[in-house]
Amino acid sequence: MLSFCGPLAVIVILVAEVSTLVPPPENVTVSCNNFQTVVYWNYSEQHQHPLFDLKIKGDYLFEEISDIKQHHYDLSSLIWPAKELDNYFVNLTAKVGTEISTHQESIKFTFNKFKTAPIKCKLDFPAVNLSLKDGDIEVEFHNPYHLYPELKEVQNNKQFEYKVMHGNTPRPFKCTKTICQEPTSFVFMKEEQYCVSLEGMDGRLDFQRTGQICISPTEDDDQMKILSIILPMIFFVLIIILIRVIIIICKKNVQNEHFPKTLVLILTNPHDKNIMHLPQEIMSHISSIEPAISASQSLLDIQEDEDSPGTGYDRGHAPLQMDLEMGPGDVVVGYGHA
């Protein structure tokens, strides 16, 4: 009986010793801001001088790091430069001599907005310069795809999308150049300070920039702003006035031309070839607007005509009114006999 209990007791003691001798690391946390990706952990039995082994695992990455003394490790060089924006986690074990602890897993982290991981890592929006040019606010910063060597393989076309916000109004922009420089064309009243905020809108990466960036205008800037608003208005008003003046002049001319100009031409220049030649008989009537009286028409007839206009009188004798086309667009009312 004793011979059986002896080895069992040794085994029990050994198992107990392994688990108490080398406990696993605790409180494994990951901090990932702006390419600095560091994993931290705690260890309860520091007097044992443990060494730590790390396994970094992603969908496209597997790295093993051994014999770390510190309670932190910088993973940045393993993750960047990246082509695939992966999600990762770290497995940690502690070892003392030949004894190894159990695994301790970190929670998952990623720089990719579309991957599911509890820790979403963020990149800083590059430093922004604000200026007032021609009364407009201009933002200027380095395109992060040119600025950060870590991102050289992430975006081949180097197109950076971002938005500039003033109040609740966002303006989206795209930039492929080394320096992104854009007038925001926000309409500002005269203000003590002009403030905007910027945000990256890039597909997979989250460029964060908290808070506003402000600029205080100088007197000159304010005058330029006011001029840039007022000058187009003055120009617009001038155009409207000009159009009105032209319309008024045109109307006046039309009224003046109501008396047929070709009639004037006929009277002043009757031999002009461009003017239709009318029989002398009609011409004589055109020069007189009065009803013509023929030689055969007696004075009595005319008096009858005046007494009963257009009733008992034979209309055949009445002066015939006719519209004569004198030229393009000119109609002359003439009178002749039936």
Ligand SMILES: *[C@@H]1O[C@H](CO)[C@@H](O)[C@H](O)[C@H]1NC(C)=O
């Ligand atoms: C645990 O680790 C964190 C991060 O390294 C550190 O700030 C903290 O002081 C540690 N806690 C203990 C009890 O050692």
Ligand SMILES: *[C@@H]1O[C@H](CO)[C@@H](O)[C@H](O)[C@H]1NC(C)=O
């Ligand atoms: C782990 O964190 C908890 C609370 O954050 C702390 O009480 C504990 O001491 C930490 N563990 C170690 C080994 O430092």
Ligand SMILES: *[C@@H]1O[C@H](CO)[C@@H](O)[C@H](O)[C@H]1NC(C)=O
């Ligand atoms: C990580 O540790 C867990 C136990 O906590 C283990 O099951 C798993 O296989 C480990 N993964 C890797 C990649 O080592």
Ligand SMILES: *[C@@H]1O[C@H](CO)[C@@H](O)[C@H](O)[C@H]1NC(C)=O
């Ligand atoms: C911002 O302005 C500073 C000082 O004028 C200048 O050194 C820096 O190059 C500018 N940055 C950008 C991105 O234009």
